[in-house]
Amino acid sequence: MxxxxxxxxxxxxxxxxxxxxxxxxxxxxxxxxxxxxxxxxxxxxxxxxxxxxxxxxxxxxxxxxxxxxxxxxxxxxxxxxxxxxxxxxxxxxxxxxxxxxxxxxxxxxxxxxPAERFFKDEVLVLTLLNSVGQRKLDKLFNQFKPKFVNLTGFEDISSRFNDVYLFKEEQIISQNQQLSQIEQSFNDPRPSKKPSAVDKSFDWSYFIQGIERLGIKLPDNGDGFKEEVFIFHNLFGITELDMIDFCSKSFDYYTSKIDVKDFERAIYRAYDPDKKQKRSEFQKNEVAELSDEDQQTYRYNSLKMNGFSTQDIQMIMDSEKNFPLNYLEALKNGRGGYTTPQERSLVKYLVSKSGLPNSVINILINYVYNIQKQPTLKADYVNRIANEWAQSGIFSPEKAIEHVREIAKKGKEQKQTRQRYGQNNRPIRQETLPDWVDNPIEEKKLSPERQAELEKELRELLNEEGD
The missing domain is CATH 1.10.10 (Arc Repressor Mutant, subunit A)
Known part of the structure; x- marks a missing residue:
């Protein structure tokens, strides 16, 4: 029926x-x-x-x-x-x-x-992504992800069950029938079906025959791997023959079983390759043949004529002379902190995937760490900014600085507009700023003296790194 x-x-x-x-x-x-x-x-x-x-x-x-x-x-x-x-x-x-x-x-x-199982289910997450888009998915994930507290340095001194409650183990035997009846009453005789990515557009039998001819076996979790194959088929349109080829490059030579992690990496390398970095866009004197030092002087003067302050210019030129990891480490060391393995991986990912020049990535790091006062770089937040900058064509440090200031200006104007219209009971203008502007940590504006002091410290640290 x-x-x-x-x-x-x-x-x-x-x-x-x-x-x-x-x-x-x-x-x-x-x-x-x-x-x-x-x-x-x-x-x-x-x-x-x-x-x-x-x-x-x-x-x-x-x-x-x-x-x-x-x-x-x-x-x-x-x-x-x-x-x-x-x-x-x-x-x-x-x-x-x-x-x-x-x-x-x-x-x-x-x-x-439950939220945990939902976000661990690739079929549900991809379906939701296709419905709401990446930006909304990120917000929903942040809303539902567990908020674990860092317990480093704490000791668990909680009492155990047997220390507090009277429990006779022999009762398990004497009350076994009643306990079994209670347990079985909670077992669902017809459990609900799990959403599946399996569809008729992929010939699973042909795929199995293909890997068997090569002497390759399915991994231990065959059902889970089948879902994985269909997800990648639906996601990238990979054919049976191409899927067999990926398996031929991703199996364990001792057991002949497919290595799921190698299989995933092979597909992502093919369909999500590293993105070539854009060259930093800045004004150079192409007419006269100038030395590197003279080009730097020309660049300084050009930025000055475009209205950038001395501190801005120094930050821009520092961002162009240093690799992102060195830049981040200099910032962290200046505050007595250290670079975490997660931050290192994130910066490497930005360099390989975002397409942003190193100088722009450095300005992004400076913005998150110095202006937004984040103690560490968080992947979801940093990636949202990098995505927005790449899509907006921000491929020079001065453009990045101007973009941040323009958004801050719009945010201030819209806040004033909301307050003004709210008092008069009139319609409120819709928010149009990028979602990374709504940062959980309140932005604290630095005084000119403190800003100059921080820039001086950064320059000294970067010079030491160069030595």
């Missing part, structure tokens, strides 16, 4: 069941993570069906005509919304044929995945 919306008519009877009530957290996940993927009608259908469930976990028998009235949509729209819920794993539909009443439907509502 699959794909048979014509078999469902207004007089068809249905009941709704849900194993247990939805928690507040699950309702938030349903609204923020699932609704963008399934759409408003499917979301409304889920909530409408949920509202009919009574304390017993089952609704009364209803007609589909009741759904049509409550939702004010057609039976075909209801069926379309139902299919979206089924496909994402939020609804399981069962049917029972009655000789007198015709088909009777049972709609079982399934709980949304």
């Amino acid at each position: 699959k794909d048979n919306w014509k078999e469902v008519h207004p007089k068809s009877i249905f009941q709704v069941t849900v194993p247990s009530p939805l928690s507040d957290q699950e309702q938030m996940i349903l609204t923020l993570l699932y609704q963008p993927m399934i759409g408003a009608e499917a979301f409304s259908l889920y909530l409408t069906l949920l509202s009919e469930v009574e304390e017993s976990g089952m609704s009364e028998s209803l007609f589909h005509a009741d759904l049509i009235t409550m939702m004010n949509i057609s039976i075909r729209q209801i069926q379309s919304a139902r299919r979206k819920l089924e496909g994402i794993g939020l609804l399981t539909t069962y049917v029972q044929n009655d000789s007198e009443l015709g088909p009777k439907f049972l709609y079982r509502l399934n709980h949304p995945e």
Whole structure:
């Protein structure tokens, strides 16, 4: 009875069941993570069906005509919304044929995945990404990711269970039957289906035959690897033959099993190659043949004529003379800090993937570390800035400085506009700034004296690095 919306008519009877009530957290996940993927009608259908469930976990028998009235949509729209819920794993539909009443439907509502499992599921994350885009996905991820506290230096002095509560181990044997009944009552006899990326456009049997002819075996987690293959097929359009070729370069010679990590790296190298860095765009004297020192003087004077301060010019010229890792280490050392392995990896990633010149990456580092007062470079935040700068064509340090100042100016104007319109109860202008401007750490404006002092320290440190 699959794909048979014509078999469902207004007089068809249905009941709704849900194993247990939805928690507040699950309702938030349903609204923020699932609704963008399934759409408003499917979301409304889920909530409408949920509202009919009574304390017993089952609704009364209803007609589909009741759904049509409550939702004010057609039976075909209801069926379309139902299919979206089924496909994402939020609804399981069962049917029972009655000789007198015709088909009777049972709609079982399934709980949304917990946030942790949702973001570990490649199928769900990619589906959400395609629905909301990278910027919104980043915000949702930051909202739901766990906030672990750094416990370095702390000692766990918590009491153990047996230290506080009376527990007789022999009761496990004497009460075994009752304990088993309680445990089994929580086991779902028909668990909900996990969303899968598997589709008919990829010939899995042909792919298996191809790797077997090469003497290659599937990894231990065969089902997980199958999902991985279909995800990459859907993501990049990789054919069966190309997928076999990737496997031939990614197996363990001792076990003949595919190494999943090598397989992933091979695909990403092919479909997400390193991006060639743009040359830094700055004004040079192309007419006269000048020495490097004279070119530096010419550059200094050009920047001065364009309205840059002495401190700005020194920062720009320092950014052009140093590699990003050296630049970051000089900044960190100047504050008594150190560069973390994660920061090193992030800077290397920016150099290879962003396409930004080293000088622009250095200005980005300076902005995040000195102006935004971040103690470390955080990958999600830094990558958002780098992406926005690359898409805006910012390939010189002076453009980066001007861009940051222009955005800061717009932010100040929009803040004033919101305050002014808010007081007069008039419409508020929509925010149009890049999302990286909304930083969790409040920007603290430096005094000219302190700024000059920091720049002097940076120059001295960079000179020492050069020596």
